[in-house]
Amino acid sequence: MSHTVLVCDDAIFMRTMISDILTQAGFEVVGEAETGVQAVEKFRQLKPDLVTMDIVMPDMGGIDAVREICRESPDAKILMCSAMGQQALVVEAIQAGAKDFVVKPFQPSRVLEAVQRVLG
Amino acid sequence: MDLNKYAALFLAESREHLTTCNRLLLDWEREPGSTEAVAGLFRAIHSLKGMAATMGYGRLADLAHRTEHLLDAVRAGRAPAGAGVVDLLLKAIDALERGVDEAAAGADGGFDPGDLPAALEAAAAAAAPTPAKGAVRKGKKAAEPPAPVSAAAPLPMPDFGEEAGRVVRVEIRPDAPLLGARAHLALRRAEQLGKVTGVMPPAANFDVQGFDGRFTFxxxxxxxxxxxxxxxxxxxxxxxxAVDADTVQTAEWRIPSAAVPAAAAPSARSGQIRVDRRRLDALMSQVGELVVARNRLLELAQLDPGGELEALGARISRLVSDLQAEIIEARMTPVWQVFDRFPRAVRDLARHLGKQIRFEMEGEGIELDRAILDELGDPLLHLLRNAVDHGLEPPDERQRHGKPPEGRLVLSAAREHSSVAIRIQDDGRGIDRRAILAKAKREGVVGPEVEILTDDLLLKVLGRPGFSTAERVSSVSGRGVGIDVVLTKVRAHGGAVEIASTPGQGTTFTLRLPLTLAILRVLTARVGTERYLLPLSYVAETVEFDVQPRTDVKGREAIVLRERVIPIVHLRALLGVDGGEVPPRRPGLVLEVGDRRSAVVVDSLMGQQEVVVEPFDAPKGTAPLFSGATILADGTPALILDAAALV
Known part of the structure; x- marks a missing residue:
């Protein structure tokens, strides 16, 4: 069975792109969220194998969402999607429990490598 | 043997032990069944006795010996920690503290413990069971009777031995994005295997410029x-x-920086020496100068791209960054070194006032620049006292309001971005805004039109010098003096204070402090013909201001960013600048201080750099907008804007 993924990003563009990269590699994108609150709710509901999480989102940012998800499910596998220049935030996300990160603009190979590491 | 050499060491270490004792006694009082607390107390007093004896401080050693004897008796008899015994031991610790100070000042001969030795003796006799001759104690073999004090006891010098573990050297691929974050990930993987210590450069500096992806731990x-x-x-x-064999690195010449629990055995401090803080200050200020010189060198190097100067400049730049990171790390001190004295103070005060308080501390391992930490003790103590005296209610009043009789007071430290947030949180009655508002109106602090004191306004009112929050003057917190002192101290170190208070539910003070003083990463912005600097740690993002949709909130101009309304601050207007050219498209810097944000509009951005912060005495009449000043690489002075004053 293929791995299930929840894609969290406030931009449809980014969600689509990430979903495409992952779907083509054989993953099953089971849900999308555009706010941190939604991310937490959908995680509870869908229990995906993997979450990709944008950092800056309205209505609870990605880092708080990571914190919230990891509080309930410490083994959650969360991959942060960051922009250059967000190093401090990425570090904060890692400390909150995120397992890895990729940096925009995305290169599919890097995204998939990171996904493998997270699921590994 | 020249004992003078060890006097400073004796003083510092004894104080540490005694602080530990205070803490352990309180633990023990809360959990009378805890054998750990008694064991820790016994160890600490035993060490103190040995040190005092070695130093030739006979009276002090004798008092320590008697204290130890009582502890041993309690331990052996497994007598519960009666309030009487705890109080007696607290008195003994106080006397030992006095004795240590006097001995270090060269006056051990004059140290007078009063009737304490006799009281300790009597308590020891009462606590100990009187086993029949030859009776064998249950369990482990009987505790050794405390050794008589002798000046020939071995000198318990700190052990300069090796720290446990293997040295691991990691290099991240230099082309990987966000090297620092990647390094953090690698470190986390290592932490899942075992205990990680001695990270070099320190993890807090992984995200500084110049980190090249190589680190060891x-x-x-x-x-x-x-x-x-x-x-x-x-x-x-x-x-x-690369994993080195079990080799020992050369002794690391640095002050303790790991969050070693105070109760840990001396071996946990191995490989460390104490360094006078002034030396570190001097080193820091020299490195500061070096940073300025380096910045200038890099500017010159740009005139000759690809030349030898550029290569050399890059190399020197990296070396200076490493050096700077090392010194910053050497100055980092875990907050417990200051927090440790608070439980005792809170307990004593609560008793004095007849209140029941559960005092908790969190995040004691969080580190701050020693220079900042040292200045925090008094402000924090002040806020804690305020909470105990005015915030938390007496047990009967709490019960009348349906609360548990025991009030809760939490002192916590947490890393947030590149700053540290220290919170003092009580679940008491909260601040009476109406009373304060009325008073503020009477004193003309706020206009008669103000109807509600927001948290921000509340802080402004409370922070006015001499503004009294107390209904009555008490012997404990005085006349409510102090919030202004707290504000001044924290702001002087580039920090910010926030307050949140809900009637009936309690009050929280948050002190936000930079990790380190002295060197600051800033964004340089042009306004008119002047350059102003903004601490990068508060800049959440930059936006193109003139293309953002604008709106209006309560008469204030604001932009809407991702559905969030952010008030605009025009630096030109605020600073009264009208020279220079206003470009058609200006950047807006979104500042974030705690929950508050603002978009600061400047004429243009000129890049990031590291600057050495010089203390700044604003001339009278200057708007309170600046937190410091600096000399830029080209020798011109520039002012550093206070982010907290702009949001």
Whole structure:
């Protein structure tokens, strides 16, 4: 069975792109969220194998969402999607429990490598 | 043997032990069944006795001996920690503290413990069971009777031995994005294997400019070399991992920086020496000068791209960054070194006022620049006292309001971005805004039109020098003096204070402080013909101001960013600048201080750099907008804007 993924990003563009990269590699994108609150709710509901999480989102940012998800499910596998220049935030996300990160603009190979590491 | 050499060491270490004792006694009082607390107390007093005896401080050693004897009796008899015994031991600790200070000042002969020795003796006799001759104690073998004090006891010098673990060297692929974050990931993988210590450069500096992806640490883990390598490589983007054999690094000449619990055995401090803080200050200020010189060098190097000067400049730049990171790390001190004295103070005060308070501390391992930490003790104590005296209600009043009789007071420290937030949180009655508002109106602090005191306004009112929050003057917190002192101290270090208070539910003060003083990463902005600097740690993002949709909130101009309304601050207007050219498209810097944000509009951005902060005495009449000043690489002075004053 293929791995299930929840894609969290406030931009449809980014969600689509990430979903495409992952779907083509054989993953099953089971849900999308555009706010941190939604991310937490959908995680509870869908229990995906993997979450990709944008950092800056309205209505609870990605880092708080990571914190919230990891509080309930410490083994959650969360991959942060960051922009250059967000190093401090990425570090904060890692400390909150995120397992890895990729940096925009995305290169599919890097995204998939990171996904493998997270699921590994 | 020249004992003078050890006097400073004796003083520092004895004080540490006594602080530990205070804490352990309170633990023990809360949990009378705890054998750990008694064991820790016994160890600490025993060490003190040995040190005092070695130093020739006979009276002090004698008092320590008697204290130890009582502890041993309690331990052996497993007598519960009666309030009487705890109080007596607290008195003994106080006397020992006095004795240590006097002995260090060269006056051990004059140290007078009063009737304490007799009281300790009597208590020891009462606590100890009187076993029949030859009776064998249950369990482990009988505790050794305390050794008589002798000046020939061995000198318990700190052990300069090795720290446990293997040295691991990691190099992240230089082309990997966000090297610092990747390094953090690698470190986390290592932490899952065992205990990680001595990270170099310190993890707090992974995200500084100049970090080249190479770092080392010591890992104490019961796994093989190949497992360590595999685990770290799994963090991704790793160029190389090397695990050294169980070699010992040369002694690390640095002050303790790891969050070693105070009760830990002396071996936990191994490989460390104490360094006078003034030396570190001097080093820091010299490195500061070096940073300025380096910045100038890099500017000159740009005139000759590809030349030898550029290569040399880059190399020197990296070396200076490393040096700076090392010194900053050497100055970092865990907050417990200041927090440790608070439980005792809170307990004594609560008793004095007849209140029941559960005092908790969190995040004691969080580190701050020693220079900042040292200045925090008094403001924090003040806020804690305020909470105990005015915030938390007496038990009967709490019960009348349906609360548990025991009030809760929490002092916590947490890392947030590149700052540290220290919170003092009580679940007391909260601040009476109406009373304060009325008073503020009477004193003309706020206009008659103000109807509600927001948290921000509340802080402004409370922070006015001499503004009294107390309904009555008490012997404990005085006339409510102090919030202004707290504000001044914290702001002087580039920090900010926030307050949140809900009637009936309690009050929280948050002190936000930079990790380190002296060197600051800033964004340089042009306004008119002047350059102003903004601490980068508060800049959440930059936006193109003139293309953002604008709106209006309560008469204030604001932009809407991702559905969030952010008030605009025009620096030109605020600073009264009208020279220079206003470009058609200006950048807006979104500042974030705690929950508050603002978009600061400047004429243009000129880049990031590191600057050495010089204290800044604003001339009278200057708007309170600046937190410091600096000299830029080209020799011109520039002012550093206070982010907290702009949001």
């Amino acid at each position: 010591r890992l104490d883990a019961p796994v093989g070399e190949s497992q360590i390598i595999a685990a770290i490589e799994a963090a991704g983007e790793i160029a190389s991992v």
